[in-house]
Amino acid sequence: MAALYASKSVSTAVISKLYPTRSHTGTAQGGISAALGNIEEDHWEWHAYDTIKGGDFLNDQDAVDFMCREAIPAVIDLEHMGLPFDRTPEGKISQRRFGGHTNNDTKKAVMRACHAADRTGHMILQTLYQNCIKNDVKFFDEFEMIDLLIENGKCNGVVAVQLATGEVHVFHSKATLLATGGFGKMWKVTSNAHSLTGDGPAAVLRRHLPLEDMEFYQFHPTGLYKLGILLSEAARGEGAIFLNGSGERFMERYMPTLKDLAPRDICSRFIYKEVREGRGAEGKDYVYLDCRPATINKQFEADGNPKRVDAHYLESRLPDIFEFARVYLGVDPITQPVPIQPTAHYAMGGIPTDIDTQVLADENGSTVEGLYAAGEVACVSVHGANRLGTNSLVDLVVFGKQGGIKMAQYCKQSSFREINRATAHAPAQAQLDTLRESNGTERPAPIRKAMQVMMDDLVGVNRSAEGLQQAIDTIHELQNRFSHLNIEDKGMKWNTDMMEAWELGCLLDLAEVTACAALWRQESRGGHFREDFPNRDDKKFLNHSMVWSNGGIDIRPKPVKITRIEPQERKY
Amino acid sequence: MKIHLKIKRFNPEKDKKPWWGEYDLEAEGTDRVLDALHEVKWSHDGTLALRRSCAHGICGSDAMRINGRNMLACKALVKDVLLNGQITVEPILGLPVMKDLIVDMEPFFAHYRSIMPYLVNNDPVPANGRERLQSQADRERYDDTTKCILCAACTTSCPSFWARGDYVGPAAIVQAHRFIFDTRDQAAQERVEVLADPDGIWRCRTAFNCTEACPRGIQVTKAIGEVKEVLRTGVIQ
Numbered sequence: 001m002a003a004l005y006a007s008k009s010v011s012t013a014v015i016s017k018l019y020p021t022r023s024h025t026g027t028a029q030g031g032i033s034a035a036l037g038n039i040e041e042d043h044w045e046w047h048a049y050d051t052i053k054g055g056d057f058l059n060d061q062d063a064v065d066f067m068c069r070e071a072i073p074a075v076i077d078l079e080h081m082g083l084p085f086d087r088t089p090e091g092k093i094s095q096r097r098f099g100g101h102t103n104n105d106t107k108k109a110v111m112r113a114c115h116a117a118d119r120t121g122h123m124i125l126q127t128l129y130q131n132c133i134k135n136d137v138k139f140f141d142e143f144e145m146i147d148l149l150i151e152n153g154k155c156n157g158v159v160a161v162q163l164a165t166g167e168v169h170v171f172h173s174k175a176t177l178l179a180t181g182g183f184g185k186m187w188k189v190t191s192n193a194h195s196l197t198g199d200g201p202a203a204v205l206r207r208h209l210p211l212e213d214m215e216f217y218q219f220h221p222t223g224l225y226k227l228g229i230l231l232s233e234a235a236r237g238e239g240a241i242f243l244n245g246s247g248e249r250f251m252e253r254y255m256p257t258l259k260d261l262a263p264r265d266i267c268s269r270f271i272y273k274e275v276r277e278g279r280g281a282e283g284k285d286y287v288y289l290d291c292r293p294a295t296i297n298k299q300f301e302a303d304g305n306p307k308r309v310d311a312h313y314l315e316s317r318l319p320d321i322f323e324f325a326r327v328y329l330g331v332d333p334i335t336q337p338v339p340i341q342p343t344a345h346y347a348m349g350g351i352p353t354d355i356d357t358q359v360l361a362d363e364n365g366s367t368v369e370g371l372y373a374a375g376e377v378a379c380v381s382v383h384g385a386n387r388l389g390t391n392s393l394v395d396l397v398v399f400g401k402q403g404g405i406k407m408a409q410y411c412k413q414s415s416f417r418e419i420n421r422a423t424a425h426a427p428a429q430a431q432l433d434t435l436r437e438s439n440g441t442e443r444p445a446p447i448r449k450a451m452q453v454m455m456d457d458l459v460g461v462n463r464s465a466e467g468l469q470q471a472i473d474t475i476h477e478l479q480n481r482f483s484h485l486n487i488e489d490k491g492m493k494w495n496t497d498m499m500e501a502w503e504l505g506c507l508l509d510l511a512e513v514t515a516c517a518a519l520w521r522q523e524s525r526g527g528h529f530r531e532d533f534p535n536r537d538d539k540k541f542l543n544h545s546m547v548w549s550n551g552g553i554d555i556r557p558k559p560v561k562i563t564r565i566e567p568q569e570r571k572y
Numbered sequence: 573m574k575i576h577l578k579i580k581r582f583n584p585e586k587d588k589k590p591w592w593g594e595y596d597l598e599a600e601g602t603d604r605v606l607d608a609l610h611e612v613k614w615s616h617d618g619t620l621a622l623r624r625s626c627a628h629g630i631c632g633s634d635a636m637r638i639n640g641r642n643m644l645a646c647k648a649l650v651k652d653v654l655l656n657g658q659i660t661v662e663p664i665l666g667l668p669v670m671k672d673l674i675v676d677m678e679p680f681f682a683h684y685r686s687i688m689p690y691l692v693n694n695d696p697v698p699a700n701g702r703e704r705l706q707s708q709a710d711r712e713r714y715d716d717t718t719k720c721i722l723c724a725a726c727t728t729s730c731p732s733f734w735a736r737g738d739y740v741g742p743a744a745i746v747q748a749h750r751f752i753f754d755t756r757d758q759a760a761q762e763r764v765e766v767l768a769d770p771d772g773i774w775r776c777r778t779a780f781n782c783t784e785a786c787p788r789g790i791q792v793t794k795a796i797g798e799v800k801e802v803l804r805t806g807v808i809q
Contacts, residue, residue: 019677021722022631079703082691082756084711084718091705116718122630123718130690164670193626229628324628327647328602445614488618491585494671497618 001128001397002177002357002374005404007135010411014137015160015171017144017195020129024181024193025375025396028121029321030234031113032078032393033101034071038092039111044068046104047112049565051391054100054263055348055384056526056536057567058213058544058560063355063380065563067391070398075114078397083127085116097237100263100388100572109237109261113390118234118320124393143169144499145180145199147428148371149419150207153361155371156419158203159428163499166492168432170424174414175407177372178204178351178359179400185503186511187344187460188452191223191230200377202506204351205513209361209368210546212379212558213349214510215517218387218527219461221267223343225286227328231321231340233389235289236260238317239296239309242267243288243337244279249299250287258572265386265527266572268342272461281339288337291318342461348387348527349517350379352546352558357403363546363558370417372407374399381544384560385526435505436498440484444501447478451504451511459515464531468519475512482508509549516553517545538567575599575654577608580662581672583619590669593617601651605638605659609645609673622673629787632723636673637662642725642785664728666737680724683740687748687766692759710755717750717795719788726782726792732775739775740767742782742792749795752802764803773800 006012014020035042047068052059079085079093086094097109116123132139140160147159149170157173180200184192201211221242222231241260244250254270255262275285297308311334315322318333325331325338351373352360357380359371375396382395451474458471482505489497523537524530543557575597582590595612606624613620622645623633629647638648639660653659667675698704720743727733727741748767752760767773773796782792802808 018625018631018633019681019722022625022633024626024631026721027626027628027630073701076701076703080693080697082693082751082754084714084754085703087706087708087711089708091707093703117715119630119719122721126718127691133685134688134690193631195625227628320630327649328628330602443614443618491583491619493584494621494674496621497613 001400002179002372002404002407003137004128004131004135005401006408007132007137009408012137013140013171014132015140015143015145015158017142017163017199019141020139021125023125024196025393026122026125027191027193027230028124028393029118029230029232030098030237031096031115031120031390032075032124032397033098033112033388033390034075034114034394035068035112036072036075036093036095036114038088039095041103042110042112044072046102046110047071049104050101051382051388052384052565053570054388055386056570057384057542057565058216058381058525059384060381060561061563061565062561063382066355067382067394067398070402071394074394074397074401077401078124078127081127081131083116083123085114096234097261098389099233099236099261099267100258101390102258107257109258113234113237115234117316118232118318121393124397145203146432146502148176148203148207149424150368150371151417151419154369154417156417159425161432161499163494166495168425168429170419170421172416172419174411174416175370175372177357177374177403177407178377179373179375179396180377182347182376183507183510184344184347186451186455186507186514188456189223189226189228189341190344191220191228192344197503198506198510199503200373201351202509204359205509205549208548208550209359210352210363210548211350211513212352212546213381213517213544214514214547215521215528215545216348216385216526217344217514218264218346218348219268219342220264220345221271221342222289222340224324224328225339225341228343229324229328230343230345231289231324231338232318233264235291235318235321238314239299240289240291241295241299242271243290244274245281245283245287246279248279250274250279255572262572263386263388268461269529271342286339286341289340290337291333292335292337344460346387346392347376348379348381348383348385350377353378353380355380355402356406357399358406363556370410372403374403385528432498432502435485435501436487436490436495438485438487440486442481442484443486444504447481448504448507451475451478451508455511459511459518462529462531463518465519468515471515472512472519475508475515479508479512513547513549513553517547517555520545520555542567573599573601574657575608575650576658577612578658578660579609579612579620579672581620582669583671593620599650601649603650604646605643605648605650605653605661606634606645608650608659609661621671630721632721635664635723635725635728635787637664642729644723644725644787647787664724666728666734667724677724679737680727680741680743683727683744684722684747686740687744687763688759689747689751691751691754691757693756694758704756706755714750714753716790717746717753719790720746720750721788723787725785725787729781729785731779731781732777736771736775738771740769740772742776742796745773745776745796745799746790746792749799752799752808760802760808767799768803773803776800
């Protein structure tokens with residue numbers, strides 16, 4: 001989106017370690033929220049309130065207002081670009097319910113998520129790529145960024161390795177926007193792609209810039225058991241419910257109004273509670289998502305909802321996720337409940353930016369000239385301590401557009417800063433060469449696996465001081481093992497052995513700041529749950545965390561921007 | 573269970589010609605072929621090169637030839653493809669091999685770009701600032717071809733494409749279909765002209781390999797047939 005908008009007025013290139021259509025945006029399923037009001041009454045102010053309440057009041061409210069207001073023209077924009085949204089009988093963009101999105105008057109779920117079957121992200125990614133081709137955006141496909149050119153607090157571009165040749169290239173630019181996505185691969189059970197290794201935030205951290213709110217990571221309640229593959233919240237939007245081992249609809253007990261459509265952090269936490277108290281399915285660590293038409297219709301009837309569904313309707317609304325259950329678990333969701341467990345899904349934290357997507361250099365709002373970030377990699381912060389479903393797509397479309405516009409404005413009024421072309425690549429090149437020549441005793445895969453298993457255990461849905469300290473010690477041990485790597489592939493071309501190791505290094509650095517920030521925050525809020533501090537503590541922690549890694553880890557608070565809505569207790 | 577995995581290997585920095593790497597592994601029947609390839613890469617030979625990303629059949633990175641048929645390695649389960657305890661994996665055919673299972677995708681994307689894969693509508697957007705309207709039936713008309721993930725499984729299973737790489741190929745025609753049958757689009761004529769080229773749609777000999785190969789279940793041959801009808805009759809139905 002940023003490239004598309006920038007390319008309307010300045011020369012723009014996209015550097016991507018994958019072909020752009022392989023990006024993880026393509027796996028987003030359920031929808032993109034915007035208060036279009038196509039089916040029932042809605043207002044962007046309601047969307048903003050829901051987003052802030054969903055975020056446990058850690059969101060910066062000026063940014064949330066901007067996002068929810070701009071979501072409406074941004075979604076219309078996507079339709080004009082050709083996005084094949086599903087339609088209402090009148091031919092307008094169709095909308096459906098999603099977790100935490102409500103009519104603020106009645107407190108009931110509202111139809112706000114604009115959708116294209118259960119492949120909305122796929123359609124967004126395709127539509128944006130198509131329009132970039134139309135606009136002659138230059139693509140450097142399968143170039144992996146390994147360093148940022150930062151001098152005197154200003155960004156002059158990036159260093160990237162061309163995977164096919166192993167050559168290191170310097171990209172000199174007036175403005176650079178990072179859209180590298182998340183880093184879910186630091187956990188074992190995750191919905192994230194193999195490529196989501198945090199290369200962007202790791203480069204920022206290594207250039208002595210801060211990351212924000214790294215302790216806030218979302219565990220999505222409905223991952224396929226053991227695999228972590230996501231089953232969209234759209235299933236519950238269409239009426240599916242959670243069942244525990246004894247067949248009870250347990251969310252009714254915890255959240256009597258929104259029930260199964262409570263926000264994700266809450267559902268995940270109560271799934272764990274059910275499991276811990278012995279009510280998991282078959283006494284194990286999972287519960288069920290029941291999408292059977294009979295179950296859904298029974299709930300509709302009990303709720304006084306006249307709507308009824310059948311197998312054909314559900315197949316047309318949720319084709320992909322039904323296929324995932326069939327292919328990977330051999331379970332048919334039309335006749336059987338689907339085994340699910342929480343899965344590491346989304347980083348609320350990341351590279352701090354302002355509303356114009358400019359990267360922040362400190363807790364006081366100073367910016368890094370020429371450097372921008374948008375999407376999951378950025379922390380504006382619009383999601384606070386927990387993101388609502390569909391808001392990731394809203395975030396990347398709205399702030400991608402804003403970033404593109406602001407970068408283009410900046411480029412037109414500035415000139416190229418000089419760089420030393422002979423040496424700009426040297427630090428990253430040296431690190432890469434050292435890695436390639438590594439002849440130690442440790443292979444990357446066992447280190448990665450140890451990190452992932454440990455992060456699931458100690459830095460997952462439930463956290464404690466003891467566990468987090470143990471996590472930090474383990475990460476230090478793993479970093480030490482990482483310094484004795486053995487890379488088997490010594491070649492230049494398509495050296496994925498070396499690049500996977502590079503990515504593991506990024507993940508280890510980010511795991512360290514995640515665990516440290518989680519230890520620092522002695523309260524429970526949104527996606528961050530501390531067993532030893534089970535309550536929210538607005539007196540001490542109504543603050544973002546800003547974390548630096550300069551030899552040691554340094555954490556400083558940054559106040560939350562509160563404009564319209566005073567923090568209150570979060571009930572659904 | 574024990575499985576025997578045969579992988580066609582080629583390292584351009586070392587090998588003059590491809591060779592078969594053979595690996596004995598422990599695997600579960602419900603493992604993906606991708607899991608088995610990772611087991612080789614992570615525990616046996618780190619130099620094995622392959623593309624992969626989402627690992628659940630959406631990103632389209634890991635199309636390869638598994639026991640002679642094009643599939644996504646992340647969507648093929650070991651139990652479903654195992655043949656006498658063995659699985660054979662090769663790169664997709666018809667595109668230059670760069671290393672092991674990685675092929676040069678550029679010719680494929682060049683064909684994709686040639687059919688103008690984007691909505692063209694030169695009318696002003698609605699004056700009320702809202703979406704263009706489209707009926708549910710009109711939206712349904714091109715639903716199947718919006719599923720395409722550009723994995724190239726169809727194009728590289730096509731005998732006509734193997735015979736002549738200049739043939740635009742099924743994936744590009746699927747993309748053309750997605751726009752030609754979208755009532756909002758106005759560039760059907762330009763796309764038809766591209767497809768009327770000698771290396772265009774008429775090189776399709778209706779072999780149905782593409783439909784069998786598509787990991788998204790798109791009725792590729794049917795879509796190609798519908799576009800052929802547009803070329804033949806000049807009418808979009």
